[in-house]
Amino acid sequence: MSGTSPLVGSFVAADYAVFAFMLVVSASVGIYYAWVDRGQRSSADFLMGGRKLTAVPVSLSLTASFMSAITVLSNPAEVYRYGASIGFYGVSYVITMVVTSEVFLPIFYRLGVTSTYEYLELRFNRATRLLGTVLFIVQTILYTGIVIYAPALALNQVTGMDLWGAVISTGVVCTFYCTLGGLKAVVWTDVIQLGVMLAGFLSVIIRTVAVQGGISTIMSDSQQGGRVDIWDYDMNPLRRHTFWTVSIGGTFVWTSIYGINQAQVQRYISCKSITQAKL
Template sequence: MHGTLYWLYSVGALIVAFVYSYLYLPVFHELQLTSTYEYLELRFSRNVRIMASVLCIINILLYVPIVIYVPALALNQVMDVNLHHITPIITIVCVFYTMLGGMKAVIWTDVLQGVVMLASSLAVIIFGVSHVGGFNNIWQRNIEGGRIRIFEMNPSPFERLTFWSAVTGHTFFILTVASNQPTVQKLLSIPTLSKARVAVYIFFFGMVLLVTVSCFTGLLLFAEYHNCDPLLTKEIAKPDQLLTHYVTTTASYIPGLAGLFVAGVVSAAL
């Protein structure tokens, strides 16, 4: 909806990869803490640790419903299943394999889910590029529509998205993701600091790859619907239904694509 400025998430990811691997990771790895909040108690006080833990719980309670809503929405459009029935099923599946397999299960399922996410995105892109008529058509339509935006250097804080706000905002956001409890716990399960650094670089490379693929998917959708917006024609009710609408209508004749797409969305939620 707002052009390619979102791709600057990748710039923030590259900045955080180096800062995190040489500033944060050595401290966490040397202390070998089981919780990031233990560090806050060692560095400051128990009250700071408790306050940070409470804020984290509130953050998760607000964040998780949004994450689960996305695959529930996709399944609702593809299979016409009630949103409120899908949500608890996804939650139970996640809790079940985590409870049985522990950290090893979480890491292996993360790898598998990452592969499924990437495969589903690439499948949609390969179909879409062919359907629209090639990369040149996609690029040209997005240029004409004003969607190719990177170096918008306006310093105004009142602009919705600029180069500065995108890079700064994404850098701090990714830093919070990289230093949260699940990420730190996974990295501390790696025996040596050097191997943990390699894991950090792989993690951020995967993040950049997925963001790039997601941004290109957005360009593809704009090129497909540049003269016929499904939102304006009332084919969909919300912008976040656009990709699912595309897969279930335009690409509906491709066997298995809708199922692969839903698997990718559910993998992203888990």
């Protein structure tokens, strides 16, 4: 442990080995699919995995894509500070999945486009497509910067690992396997990474329960330190979070992501059938 703070430690050899192992595995997946699919004849096969993927790996990939460090770090803080009303996002998720699978997905899937912005050109004109593409690129650059910086900052604060070392290593490896392996590499590395994330969550829960003496003790501590309000049905739209603002407002937010976001659409149209895509 560091002499400056009892909360900040440092990586030992085993920790660095695990971190390096994850990077090597991710890079290896990219190399594997670059070799296996070296006979691909079109960019569509590269970008959509030949449209041969199934529901399970794609759904896990979708989960991993938007369960970033931002989510992992911010949601507990949100609940602790403002209460658990964001739990009503579960309602918005259900509505969003129905709307996406029955309205947006069939259109994109049957058109066979590799980009949602191709649809804008088909529906309107090339200028609209270019505008949408540029806005998406800007948004993605800003979002990706935060997504990479957040876990690097967490590692730096908790373990003392070099901040820029974490940023550069993660960014380089992700770029490497995406460029070599295409969508298949992205999907399967997401599956592996999600498994590691869930294992981490589970280990934290088990450790916390073992140390603090059970769920009831943890809930008691959280009630003393923060807020656990959830049953708020106030109709005032100016309130921060209520059932109505989260479930209804959240439906529009998540539909904009799952319905038309390129990162999502590109994955579900890579499925081998529309039934698999809807699942």
